Amino acid sequence: MPKLRIAFFAEMLLENYDGAIRTMHHIIKRIPKDKFEVVFICGVPPKEDIGFKVITVPTMTIPFNKNYKVALHQLSQHKLTKTLDGFKPDLVHVSTPSPLGHYGLTYAEKNEIPTSTIYHTHYLSYVDYYLRGLPLLVKPIKEAIGKNIKNFYNRCDRVFIPTKQMEIDLTEYGVKRNNMRIWARGINQNIFNPNKKDSKFLRSITGNSNPNILFASRLVWEKNLQTLINIYKKAEEEGKAWNFIIAGDGVARQALQKQMPKAIFMGKLDQSTLATVYASSDIFIFPSISETYGNVVIEAMSCGIPCVIANGGGSASFIDHGSNGYLCQPNNPADYISYAEIILENEALRNSIINSGYNYVKGKDWESVVSNLFAEWKDLILKEVVLQLIKSKKAV
Structure with a gap:
């Protein structure tokens, strides 16, 4: 059987740059070269050779x-x-509703090629943060983005979404439910697991044995960092002897350090070190409501740390409130502190939450997740072949 040809469009392919690009690289690393021939079209190429042809186009910041x-x-x-035209793709995969993504869809439509996309980023949830100083523009900008989302994703034959919540949200924007398929993300449990716990490692950083409250993510304001600041300040006001540990980096780091002077900022960590920090901490707090999926929550659960997170965005779908974690009113710092206290004061409950969380993520390995994606690609291509055969017979 000849190889299936995939044209894969993405803005950026710098590995580990963010969660979306990490997901793309999990796919890239598992593409069977005996079954697929892939050409990548992107603005910012990967630094390392990925074993496939990469076409780079000009970019603008x-x-x-x-x-x-x-x-x-x-x-x-x-x-x-x-x-x-020379490559003759059997399927076009587009990553973002950008001009490059729209070009990929237009090319596919013109040449009757099936299309797929993965819903990586919940763009509408970012508007409130980026336009927080221009409130009058929030509604019209959201309406414009919502219209683009509807038009873009309704042009795709298959839209892979990470959670049920994203299906609900996209349906409200007018995206066709029939085109959507839930495609969860994987987790490498060889890296992220409870055996990475190293209490001495954290004590060497904190200088004490107090409870460690961890936040891990890119430090950008759309992660609801103001609520993180408010949680820290309220804990300080109440005299909590807690270590706040911040893993990650980004444009908001300097502002966070000013607002959270006693917090420990570890910067961007490699995955092995991050897994150790997860497994050695006592509570994972995550107030973001802009997540399409929320890889960090899955990573935390896989490492055996109880999660206290915002009841909003895709990551809220992982939590069975009171069973494998706690969901909080997104902007209410008292909620996060209250549930953190409940966990810290009840060892039996803490262990139950840890076990339930670990069981939730168990089996979500990247190999099976990516194999499901490849099977969907094959199915889309086969359906198009059958459709073209039917058209040919009718034309005779």
Whole structure:
């Protein structure tokens, strides 16, 4: 059987840059080369050789978020189209509802090629943060983004979403439910597991044996960092002898350090060290409501740390309140502190939550998750082949 040809569009492919790109690399590393031939079209290419052809197009830094770049395919569109015509893809996969993503869909529609996408980023949840100083613009900008989301994802034959909550949200925006499939993310439990616990390691950093309250994520304001600050301040006001540990880096780090002077900022950690920090901490607090999935919550549960998180966004779908963690009113610091106290004061409850959380994530390995994606790709391609055969017979 000939290899199936996939044209894969993405803005950026820098491994470990963020959760979405990490997911893409989990896919890339598991593509069976005897079954698929893939060409990647992106703005920012991977630093390392990924074993497949990569076509790079010009980029521009996003004005309101200098950490990211948008691909400007228009500057090399003729060359790009010619390359795709020569490649003759059987399926087009687009990663984001960007100009490059729309170009990929347009090319596929013109050439009657099936399409797929993974819903990586819950863009609408970012608007309140980026426009917090311009409240009058929030509603019209949200309406414009919602319209783009509806138009983009309804052009895709298959939309892979990570949680049931995302299906509900996208349906409200007008995305066709029939095109959506829940495709959860995987977890490498060889790295993220309770055996990584090393209390001495954390004591060497904190200098004490007090409870360790961990937050791990990119330090960007859309992660609801103001609530994290408020949790810290309320704990300080109440005289809690807690160590606040912040793992991650980003544009908000300096502001956070000023607002949380006693917190321990560890910066961006490699996965092995991060797993040790998870497993050695006492509570994982995560107030973000902008998550499409929330990899850090799954990682924390896999490492055996109780999770106290916001009741909002995709990550809330992981928590059975009171069983494998706790859900909080997203912007209410007292909620997070109250549930953290309950866990810290009841060892039997803490152990029950840890076991339930670990059992929830057990078996969510990347191999089976990615295999399901490849099976969906094959199914889309086969359906298109059958459809074209039917069209050919009708034309005779």
